[in-house]
Amino acid sequence: MILFRIILFILILHCNTLFAFTILLDPGHGGDDDGAKAMHTFNKEEVLIKEKDLALQISLKLQEILSKKYNVFLTRSIDRTVTLPERAQIAEKLKADLFISIHINSAPDKNSFGFETYYLDNNNDVAVKKVEKTENIQSKGEEVVQQILVDLVIDQTVKTSKPLAVMVHSEIRKKVGGKYRIPSRGIKPGLFYVLALSKRPGLLLEAGFISTLKERQRMLNEKFQWDYARAVATGIDNFIISSTKKKRK
Ligand SMILES: [Zn+2]
Numbered sequence: 001m002i003l004f005r006i007i008l009f010i011l012i013l014h015c016n017t018l019f020a021f022t023i024l025l026d027p028g029h030g031g032d033d034d035g036a037k038a039m040h041t042f043n044k045e046e047v048l049i050k051e052k053d054l055a056l057q058i059s060l061k062l063q064e065i066l067s068k069k070y071n072v073f074l075t076r077s078i079d080r081t082v083t084l085p086e087r088a089q090i091a092e093k094l095k096a097d098l099f100i101s102i103h104i105n106s107a108p109d110k111n112s113f114g115f116e117t118y119y120l121d122n123n124n125d126v127a128v129k130k131v132e133k134t135e136n137i138q139s140k141g142e143e144v145v146q147q148i149l150v151d152l153v154i155d156q157t158v159k160t161s162k163p164l165a166v167m168v169h170s171e172i173r174k175k176v177g178g179k180y181r182i183p184s185r186g187i188k189p190g191l192f193y194v195l196a197l198s199k200r201p202g203l204l205l206e207a208g209f210i211s212t213l214k215e216r217q218r219m220l221n222e223k224f225q226w227d228y229a230r231a232v233a234t235g236i237d238n239f240i241i242s243s244t245k246k247k248r249k
Contacts, residue, residue, distance in 0.1 A: 057222075164236070172235065
């Protein structure tokens with residue numbers, strides 16, 4: 001009986017620590033901003049597929065999985081316009097512990113394959129610059145973040161964001177890359193305003209290429225969306241468990 005009580009006590013303590021964690025999921029784009037787009041043929045009919053819709057579908061699934069253990073919120077749960085500073089304000093208001101932005105890639109080369117995981121840091125890679133340019137497109141004029149602020153946020157978040165990126169990416173590689181035979185394009189540092197503005201440890205995920213037929217078909221599939229969401233959730237879960245263990249030591 002005593003043993004049972006001890007186990008129950010540990011379990012309650014464990015659950016409380018996990019539920020104290022707030023995760024903000026950020027489906028990229030929305031409303032007036034479609035994000036990347038591609039025409040797709042469904043039963044001989046041409047349909048325009050938009051990044052904003054795929055990003056939301058994946059994010060909602062991720063929310064459903066993560067909500068079982070954590071406080072999970074979305075920057076948008078419907079198709080609506082949310083500016084990058086507004087997304088950051090939501091993160092600030094919620095005092096989110098993690099900020100996870102979900103996006104879909106696009107490239108002129110119709111044979112681009114793979115998934116990428118970005119965390120906030122400076123870099124000089126040309127390919128990374130291209131993705132940055134697309135995902136930062138909303139941010140102009142007064143919304144452009146001051147470099148000093150960005151440097152400060154990088155200093156504060158990179159130590160958390162990088163290991164988070166490693167854990168999430170490795171789960172995607174194992175569970176999605178392995179199952180669907182999709183190549184990993186790696187974990188990359190990038191200067192994303194939404195990550196900088198949120199001032200939280202976080203990631204920007206590019207699930208696949210909307211511009212590549214095979215990848216588009218796959219991402220439209222609910223089963224794939226669940227597999228991808230489950231992999232991301234497991235990675236986040238592993239990260240939170242390992243960081244709460246470290247804190248207790
Ligand atoms: Zn995007």
